[in-house]
Amino acid sequence: MLRSLYVRDYALIEELEVEFGSGLNVLTGETGAGKSILIGALSMILGERASTDSVRSGAKKAVIEGTFDDADTPRINQLLDENGIDALPGGSNGSAGRIILRRQITDRQSRGFVNDTPATLDVMRAVAAELIDLHGQHEHQSLLRVEKHLQLLDHFGGLEGLRATYAERYRRVEELTEERAELVARRERLEEKRQLYEFQIEEIDQVAPEEGEDERLDAERRRLSNAEHLFEATQELYHTLYEAEDAINDRLVVARNEMQDLARIDDAFEEQLAEVKSAQISVAEAASFLQDYSARIEFDPERLAQIRERISELERLKRKYGGTLEAVRAHRAEIGEEHELAADVEGALAELSDRIDDAQAELSEAARRLSKKRKEVAARIEDAILEELAKLDMPESRFEVRFTREEEEGGWIVADDDDTRYAAFQTGMDRAEFFISTNVGEELRPLRAVASGGEISRIMLALKTILAKSERLPILVFDEIDVGISGGVARKVGRSMHDLASYHQIIAITHLPQIAAFGDEHFRVAKRVEEGRTVTGIERLAEGEERAEQVAALIGGEDVTGAALKNARQLMETGRSGKGEPTGPETGASAQ
Template sequence: MLKSLEIKDYALIDHIQIEFEKGLNIITGETGAGKSILLDAMSLLLGERASSEVVRKGAQKSFVEGIFEVEGNKKVKALLEENDIEFFPELIVRREISLKGSNRCFINDSPVPLNLIKEIGDLLVDLHGQHEHQSLLKTETHIDFVDDFFSNEKLLNEYQSLYHQLKRKKAELNELKNKEALLKEKKDIYQFQINEIDSVNPLPQEDEELIEELNVLENSENLLLLSDEIYNLIYESDNSVNDMLGEVKHKLSQLSSIDKSMLEAEGECESALTIIKELASTIRAYKSKIDVDPKEVEEKRERLAAINLLKKKYGGTLQKVIEYRQKIGNEFNLAENFSEEISRYEKELKELQKQAGEAAQRLSESRKRQSKKIEAEVKKVLSQLGITEPQFEVRITSELSDNNEDYILINSKKYLYSEKGIDEIEFFISTNPGEDLKPLVKVASGGEVSRIMLSLKTILAKNDKLPLLIFDEIDTGVSGRIAQKVGQALRDLASYHQIIAITHLPQIAAMANHHFVVEKTQEDNRSVSHIRKLNEEEHIREVAKLLSGEKLTDASIQSAVQLIKSSR
C-alpha cells in the first residue's frame, strides 16, 4: 500500500505531504483545484515520462516521493535483489525533474533507470483514468485476468514447464544443425589431425618417462666412453701405464742388482704395478656391465621429438594433446553420424510438442469452459454501475501454424503457441444498446474504462495481486442510485486493496474510510494547490457541499449525515 506521498514544486503544488491509509481513500475538490495535477505527479512514481514544464515557476526542480509498504511482496523483493538493491519493508520511490530537463530516479536512495521505476510501479499500482497506466487497456493482460479468475495456476505451471523444455530442446536441435554444417567443413581437418596424433599415439605422461629414460641411456654411453678411455690409458694402449710401469720395474731390478739399497724402491714399483693391473681389471669389469644400444637411444630421441611437436601444435602439454584428440574424435564421430543424432533430437522434440500441446489444450479448455462466468458477472456488475444493457465477451482464439519448425501439436494439428499457451484472449464490449461489440482497448471513455475495471476488479478482488488501485473519473455519467452502487463497489473492493479514488459525487464520497480535499488558494498573487485530510465533521460538511454547493444548509448537512450513515 501507499503510505505517504510528498510532492514539491510540481505545477501548482508548492509542497504537500499526504499520509494515506488502508481502505477507501476518497479525494474531492472543485474543478481546477489540482486533483488531476495530483494524479499526474503520482503517475511519475509509476514510470511515466515527465517534462521540465512541470517544474513550478521559480523553482529549479520538481520532487515527487512515495513510500510504499511492501513487506511480504515477493515479486518486489525479487526485482530489487535482481538489481542489487537492498530490500526493506518500506520502499521509497523518488523522482526529480529539473528545469534543465534531467530526470533522476531513486529506489531506496539508490539511483536507478526509469524502466526499473516502471517495473516496480507495475507490481504495486494500477491507475485507471485519463492516463495510459491502465492494465485493462493492454490486450496482453486480458489472459492474466482470466487465469486469475479461474485460479489456473496449476494448469499454467504444468504447461509452462513443458514450454521451457520444448524451447530448450528446439535450441539444442538448432545448435546441432548449425554444428553439422560447421563440422562437415572441418571434417577433413579433423581427420588429418586425428591421423597425425594417432600415428604417434602418445600415452599419458610418456614424455616425462622418455626424458628420464634418455637421461640414463645418454649417461651410460658417456660412461662407456670414459671407462674405455681409462682402460686404454692404463692397460691396453701403446705406452699404457701398465707397460711403462713394467719398464720402470725392469730398470729398477737392474739397478737393485748393483745397489741393494734400491730393492725397496723396486718393491714399491711392483706394488704399483699390481694396483694398476687390479684397476684395469676393475675398469674392464665395469665396462662389460654397460649395455648401450645406440639404435634404442635414437628411437627414443625421435619419439620424444614427435611428442614435443604434437605438444607444440595441440595445446602445449601432453595431457592437452590427449584431451584434444578425444574432443575431435567425438566431433568427427558426430559428423559421421549426424543423421542419427538429429533424428534422436527430432523424436524427443516431437514428443515434447505433443506433451506441450496436451497441456495447452487442457488450459485452453479450462479458460473456455469458465469464460461465460466472467461474462455474466461483468455484465451484472456493469448494470449495477450504470451502464445500460452492457454486452461483454471474453473472446478466446487460437491459430494454426504455417511454420514447419516452431509449433505444438494438438490432435495432430500444428498450433502457434506462447509462454501462456495457444490462446489469444481479448475482451470485447458494447456499453450502449444496439451497438456492436468492440475491442475493449478501443473504448474511449475514461469513466467507462474505470467502471469496467471496477467490475472486473470486483469479481477478481480476492485473486488480484496489485495492492493499490487508483480510480479517476469513475463517476462519469452516473448519478443517484447508480452512483451509490459505484461507491459501494469501491467500498467492497477496498476490503482487498487500498483504493484511492477521485470523485465529484456525494454518494461515492460518503463511502470514504478516509476523505481528502484538494483546494486552490492565492498566495503572493500565485495559485497554489493544497490537499488535507478531513476529520469526521469536515467529512460531513464536504459531502454536504457536494450535495448542495458551497452554501451549506441544515438540510444539506442532515442529508449528508444520512448518506454517510447509510453507507456504513
C-alpha cells in the same frame, strides 16, 4: 498500499503531505481546486514524462515522493535485484516490503529514485506498474494492457496449477529443441572438419605416442650416445675406489682400524669412528654400483639410430599439435570423440527428435486442457461482469473474452482434432483479449479502444469488482469516475467502490455526494491565497459533522442548508451501515 504522498513546489502546490488509509479514500473539492494537480503529481512517481512548466514559479525544483507499504512481491523483488536497488523494511509482518518512489524536476531535467537509488523512468514505470492502477491515464491501467488479460483470467479461475504444469512441459520442449539445434550446428561443423580429423587421426595413430615416451627415449639416447665415455669413466672410478694398490676403500679401512684403537683409549673418538665407518661403507657401495653399471653398458649404434628416428617423429607431432606429447595425446582424444560423434550424429538426432515428439505431445495435452478450462472461466467472467455493469447503469453492455491461436508450421502444439500445429507461448497456446460494447447496436471493440472518461472508469470498476480477489495490484486510483452519472447509479457506484476497497486500497476523486459518503477516509482539496500567491492544499476531514458538511456542500453548493446537511447524514449513515438506500429527497442530481 500508498502510505503517504509528499509534494513540494509542483504547480500550485507549495508543500503538502497526505497519509492515506487502507480502504476507500475520497478526495473532493471545488472545480479548479487542484485535485487533478494531485493526480498529476502522483503520475510523476509512476514514471510519466515531466514538463519543466510543472515546477512552481520561483522554485528551483519540484519534489514528489510516494511511500508504499506491503509491496513485498516476487516481481518487485526481482526488479529491485536486477537494478541493484536495496529493499527497505515496511511489510505488515516486518518483511522488506517498503518502496519509496521519488521524482525531482528542475527547469532542465528530471531525476527518478527508487528507495533512494537513482533509477531510470523505465525502472520507475516497471515498479509502479506492480503497485498502482491510475484510471484516467491509460498508461497505468493494467486492465487495458492486453498482455494482462490472460493472467487475470487464470487468476480468477484458479488455473495456476494447470498453468504451472504447462510451463514445466514448455521448458522441457524448449530445452530439447535447443539441444537439437546445437547438435545440428555441431554436425555441420563436424562435417566440415571430418576429412581433416581423419587425416590427423591417421597421422597421430601411425606414430602412436605413449605417455611420457619422449622423456624416456631422450634419457636412453643420452646414455647410448655417451656409452664409451660412460664405460671408461665408471671403470676408472671403480679402480680408484676399490682396485688400485692404494685404493680409497683400503685407506679408509686402515683409518677405521686406527680410529678403533684410539676409541678404546678415549671414547671421545667414538663419534668420529662412526663417521669413518659410514664413509668406508658408502665408498664400498659406490664401487659396487659402478662395477654393476659398467657391466650393463651397451654399445648399440642400431638402437641409437632407432631412438633418434623415433624422437624425430614425436617432435614432428609436437610441433603440429600443441608443443608437448601430452598436448598431442589430448588432441587425439578430442578429435577422436568428435569423429565418433560425427559418425553417429544422425542416430543421435533421430533419438533426440523422438524425445521432442514425446515432449510436444505432453505439452499439447497440457495446452489443450488449459485452453478448455480458460474458456469455461471466460464464460463465468462474462456473465459476472455483465451483471455488474447492469448495476452501474450500463444494462445494454456486452462483454466477451476472445481467444486466438497462431497457426505455425512446425509449431510445438498439435490440435486434438486434426494435425494443425500452433505456436506455443510461455503461458499456453491462447492469446486472450477483453472486448466490450456499451450501447445497443455497437459492435464489440477491444477494451483498450473504449473512450476515456466516466464510461471507462465504470467499466474498470466492474472488472475490478469481479476480479478483485485474484488481482494482486493493491492500489486503484479513480479520476472522473462520476462523469455522466447521478442519483441511484451514483449510489451503486459508491457501494461498488466501497466493496472493492475490502480488497484494494482505493483513492477516488469525486464530485458526487453519493460516492463521497461511502469513503473510509475523506480529504478536501482547496485553494487559498497566501502572500499574494495561490496555493493548493489538502486536509483530512474528521468523522462526523466536518465530513457531513463537506458532503452537504456537494449536494447543495457552498451555502449548506439544513435539508442538505440532513440528507448528507443519511447518505453517510447508508455508507457506514451498507444497508438500503436513503429515503430523503434525491441528492446531487448531477456533478457539481
